[in-house]
Amino acid sequence: MGSDSSSSAQYIHMVQHLIEECIVFNMSKEECMEALSKHANIKPVITSTVWKELEKENKEFFEAYEKRREEKRSKPESSQSQS
Numbered sequence: 197m198g199s200d201s202s203s204s205a206q207y208i209h210m211v212q213h214l215i216e217e218c219i220v221f222n223m224s225k226e227e228c229m230e231a232l233s234k235h236a237n238i239k240p241v242i243t244s245t246v247w248k249e250l251e252k253e254n255k256e257f258f259e260a261y262e263k264r265r266e267e268k269r270s271k272p273e274s275s276q277s278q279s
Contacts, residue, residue: 211238211246222265 214236218228225247229240251258 211242215247
């Protein structure tokens with residue numbers, strides 16, 4: 197039974213790490229759920245559950261993250277076309 201709970205904890209830790217990678221790429225929860233389902237074969241419900249727990253533990257971070265994502269979406273894409 198001990199190894200079962202440690203493998204579950206390792207799995208959740210891996211999902212958390214992959215979610216953090218999605219955040220580095222400025223992905224929404226939905227985009228992250230889709231990416232992990234497609235590329236890591238992780239069920240969206242698992243990704244969503246771990247994401248929600250991370251939001252609870254890091255409320256201020258996720259509020260700021262969502263705000264930054266909103267600001268980026270509302271800005272025109274002119275910075276990319278100037279290169």
